[in-house]
Amino acid sequence: xxxxxxxxxxxxxxxxxxxxxxxxxxxxKKTLNVxxxxxxxxxxxxxxxxxxxxxxxxxxxxxxxxxGPAIIISMVLAAIACVFSALCYxxxxxxxxxxGSAYTYTYATMGEFMAWMVGWxxxxxxxxGNITVASAWTGYLVQFLKGFKHLLPDFIINFPMWxxxxxxxxxxxxxxxxxxxxxxxxxxxxxxxxxINLPAIFIVLILTMLLxxxxxESTRVASIMVGINMFMILSFICVGAFYVxxxxxxxxxxxxxxxxxxGAFIIFFAYIGFDAxxxxxxxxxxxxxxxxIAIIGTLVLCTILYVLVALVLTGTxxxxxxxxxxxxxxxxxxxxxNWFAGLISIGALCALTSVLLIYQLGTTRILYAMSRDRFLxxxxxxxxxxxxxxxxxxxxxxIVVIICSLFMDLSISAELCNFGTFTSFIIICIAVLILRKxxxxxxRPFKVPFTPLFPILGILTCGGLMIYSxxxxxxxxxxxxxxxxxxxxxxxxxxxxxxxxxEKIRLSRSARTxxxxxx
Numbered sequence: 001x002x003x004x005x006x007x008x009x010x011x012x013x014x015x016x017x018x019x020x021x022x023x024x025x026x027x028x029k030k031t032l033n034v035x036x037x038x039x040x041x042x043x044x045x046x047x048x049x050x051x052x053x054x055x056x057x058x059x060x061x062x063x064x065x066x067x068g069p070a071i072i073i074s075m076v077l078a079a080i081a082c083v084f085s086a087l088c089y090x091x092x093x094x095x096x097x098x099x100g101s102a103y104t105y106t107y108a109t110m111g112e113f114m115a116w117m118v119g120w121x122x123x124x125x126x127x128x129g130n131i132t133v134a135s136a137w138t139g140y141l142v143q144f145l146k147g148f149k150h151l152l153p154d155f156i157i158n159f160p161m162w163x164x165x166x167x168x169x170x171x172x173x174x175x176x177x178x179x180x181x182x183x184x185x186x187x188x189x190x191x192x193x194x195x196i197n198l199p200a201i202f203i204v205l206i207l208t209m210l211l212x213x214x215x216x217e218s219t220r221v222a223s224i225m226v227g228i229n230m231f232m233i234l235s236f237i238c239v240g241a242f243y244v245x246x247x248x249x250x251x252x253x254x255x256x257x258x259x260x261x262x263g264a265f266i267i268f269f270a271y272i273g274f275d276a277x278x279x280x281x282x283x284x285x286x287x288x289x290x291x292x293i294a295i296i297g298t299l300v301l302c303t304i305l306y307v308l309v310a311l312v313l314t315g316t317x318x319x320x321x322x323x324x325x326x327x328x329x330x331x332x333x334x335x336x337x338n339w340f341a342g343l344i345s346i347g348a349l350c351a352l353t354s355v356l357l358i359y360q361l362g363t364t365r366i367l368y369a370m371s372r373d374r375f376l377x378x379x380x381x382x383x384x385x386x387x388x389x390x391x392x393x394x395x396x397x398x399i400v401v402i403i404c405s406l407f408m409d410l411s412i413s414a415e416l417c418n419f420g421t422f423t424s425f426i427i428i429c430i431a432v433l434i435l436r437k438x439x440x441x442x443x444r445p446f447k448v449p450f451t452p453l454f455p456i457l458g459i460l461t462c463g464g465l466m467i468y469s470x471x472x473x474x475x476x477x478x479x480x481x482x483x484x485x486x487x488x489x490x491x492x493x494x495x496x497x498x499x500x501x502x503e504k505i506r507l508s509r510s511a512r513t514x515x516x517x518x519x
Contacts, residue, residue, distance in 0.1 A: 009112065009496070009499070009500065010113040011110075011111035011112070011113070012111055012112045012499075013107065013108060013110070013111050013112075014107045014108055016108050016435075016442065019096055020096060020097070020098060029283060029388045030282070030284065030285050031214075031283060032219065032280055032285060032290075033285055033286075033290065034286075034290040034293050034294055036219045036223075037277050037280065037284065037293075037294030038293075038294045038297055038298055038301075039219060039222050039223045039226050040219060040276060040277055040358055040361070041274045041276070041277045041297070041302075042230075042298055042301065042302065042354075043222040043225060043355065043357065044272075044274065044276045044354070044355055044362075045270065045271060045272070045298060045299075045302045046226070046229060046230070046233070046302055046305060050233060050305070050306065050328065050351070051136070051140070051326070051328060051347075051348040051351055052136045052139075052327075052348075053266060053269050053270050053414070054267065054270070054306075054309070054310065054313065055322055055327035056266055057074060057263040058310075058313075058314065058319070058322050058327075059319075060255070060262070065255040065259045065262055066254075066255060066259055066262070066263060067255070067259045067260050067262070067263025068251065068252065068259060068314070068319055069248070069249040069251075069252050069310075069314040069315075070253035070260050070263070071267065071310045071314065072310045073260050074260050074261075074263030074267050075264075075267055075307055075310060076307070078264045078271055078465075079271065079299065079303040081264070081268065081425075081461040081465055082268075082271045082299055082425070083299060084454050084455065084457050084458030084461065085425035085429060086274060086275075086296055087296070087448045087449070087454055088432040088448055088454075088458060089274075089275055089278055089428055090291065090292035090295045090296060090446050090448075091292075091444060091446050091448045092105045092431060092432060092435070093277075093278040093281060093287065093292065094288045094289075094292050094445040095288075095443070095444050095445070095446075097284065097287030097288060097291065098281055098282060098369070102118050102122060102278075102424040102428050102431075103115055103118050103119035103122060103366055103370060105427075105428060106118040106427055108435070109431040109434040109435055110427075110430075110431070110434070114427070115373075116370070116491045118423075118427050119366060119369075119370045120483075120487030120490070121423045121483075121487070122366050122420065122424055123366075123420070124416050124417055124419065124421075124480075124483060125272060125275075125417055125420040125421045125424060126276070126359045126362045126363040127359075127363045128416050128417050128420070129272060129359060129413065130204075130356060130359045130360060130363070131405045131413045132414040132417065133352055133355045133356050133359065134200035134204055134356060134405055135166075135405065136348075136352055137200060137203055137349065137352040137353065137356065138164050138165075138197055138200050139326065140326060140329075140345050140348040140352065141199050142164060142199075143326055143345045144342070144345040160185075161173070161184065161185075162184065162185035162186065162194065163196065163198045164198060164199060165195055165197060166195055166196070166197055166407060167185070167193045167195040167406075168407065169195075170185050170193065170195045171193075181193060196406060197405050200402075200405050201405070203353065204356065204401050204402055204405075205402070207356055207357050208360065208394055208395060208397075208398030211357070211360055211361060211389065212384060212387060212391045212394050212395070213387050213389070214387050214389060218357055218361065222354045222357050222358065224350075225350040225353050225354035225357075226350075226354055228346065228350040229347050229350050229351040229354065231347070232343060232346070232348075232350075235340070236328055236332070236340075237308050237309060240316050240332075240335070241312055243315075243316045243335045244311075246315065248314060248315050248316070248317065248319070249314060249315060261465070261468055261469075262469065262472065264465060265418065265465050265468070266418075268418055268421070268422075268465065269414050269418055271302065272417060274299050274302070275295070275424070275425075276358050276359070276361065277291060278291060280365065288445040309328070312331075313327060313328065313331055316335055317331045317334050321334065326344075328344050328348070329341040329342075329344040332344055360401070364390055364393045367393045367396075367397065368381050368393055371393065373499075374495075374498045374499055374501075375491070375495040379392065380393050380396065381393065412476050412479065415469075415473050415475075415476035416476050416479055416480060416483065418466075418469075419466065419480045420480075420483075422462045422463070422466040423466075425458065426458070426459050426462050426466075428458075429456070429459045429462075430455070432448055432451065432455045433451070433455050436451060
């Protein structure tokens with residue numbers, strides 16, 4: 001009997017009506033319109049992919065081959081994998097406009113346990129993914145400062161490497177060039193190496209304080225960043241188009257289907273973020289109308305930009321000369337446009353800043369929803385009296401990113417982020433199929449066309465990319481199950497018991513209310 005009760009608890013769902021009723025009592029401020037949402041989506045998506053990841057997807061990495069000029073096919077594949085999930089996100093977000101994204105939608109369709117696990121997986125997408133972005137931000141800051149070598153002192157232009165990289169990179173760098181680590185970075189007690197990514201820590205702290213001040217204020221900053229970013233990208237396309245040499249597109253797919261498929265997996269990291277739009281549902285003025293428009297609009301606009309940038313990049317720079325860290329800025333230097341390369345660094349800094357901002361926003365809103373459901377301590381969801389934002393969770397998420405950036409391998413964190421996103425996308429597609437069966441009459445301001453075909457295609461495309469990549473990405477394929485086990489242990493030791501305690505308190509209050517009404 002006890003075992004049966006446990007299973008029933010694990011499968012306990014929250015009805016859509018209950019979730020919507022809870023969201024209406026939310027203390028979060030409703031200030032966002034459809035333009036704000038598209039800015040959030042573009043700010044989260046257009047950045048890391050164009051300015052950093054695209055180079056790795058073209059050239060390949062230590063655990064996978066690159067796509068070469070066929071990266072445009074990889075982008076289309078990644079977009080197709082996203083579009084089915086984007087349609088599913090749009091249907092559920094319009095139907096259940098509640099903070100929490102995939103976590104909340106899973107709670108309404110698959111029950112308590114799966115909701116917790118999806119919420120835990122989403123931390124890979126946002127919090128862990130933020131580590132990669134913060135590191136890329138530092139790289140472009142260094143490139144930007146080099147443009148002022150005649151104006152600024154050398155200790156600023158070329159500040160020590162141990163102040164802009166984690167200790168893993170420093171050991172790898174020393175091993176590659178035969179250097180003694182003790183000469184390249186300080187040691188505590190002659191045993192503990194000291195290497196911190198100081199610029200990354202600085203920008204995360206600044207954005208954390210901005211998010212505490214308010215989501216509307218944060219969106220205004222993101223709007224400025226996105227505007228500068230769009231101008232730089234469109235300028236690159238227009239200027240670079242005059243230097244395209246068709247012979248650089250041959251061989252078109254040097255590594256065949258394997259390269260295209262691995263390129264799609266890597267470039268998928270560039271699309272992560274459009275679902276961050278759904279995390280702001282409780283702060284949107286008209287979520288039923290605006291969320292679907294913003295989600296689909298963001299995906300379409302970003303795909304067009306990505307393909308155009310890829311065509312120009314691979315057409316202007318020979319395959320073997322494409323840089324994997326700052327590909328667009330390097331491409332401008334290759335055609336002797338050094339002044340424009342400096343401007344590209346400014347655009348990259350703005351783009352990566354907006355990505356950091358939106359990822360941090362998504363992390364806190366998901367944690368807020370999980371805390372409200374008592375999976376996490378109640379004290380975490382405290383709202384700032386003046387700014388009406390979850391300031392405690394915002395600080396915690398910022399500190400987690402800072403601590404993890406001190407020791408996590410950056411390429412591994414990007415791959416883990418992808419695994420987490422693929423999982424959440426698959427869950428969303430399944431959730432649409434379940435709700436179509438369990439609640440067919442519920443009003444749907446937006447419907448996924450050709451259901452069940454499109455949700456099933458979303459499951460197959462995301463699942464296929466995920467399974468195929470596991471054959472090559474051995475390290476992250478091991479860490480991902482470990483992350484799931486860690487989440488399971490937290491649920492078993494804390495979350496499950498807190499939920500049962502919440503139920504007892506609710507039943508006790510209900511009984512007390514009935515007794516008083518009888519008297």
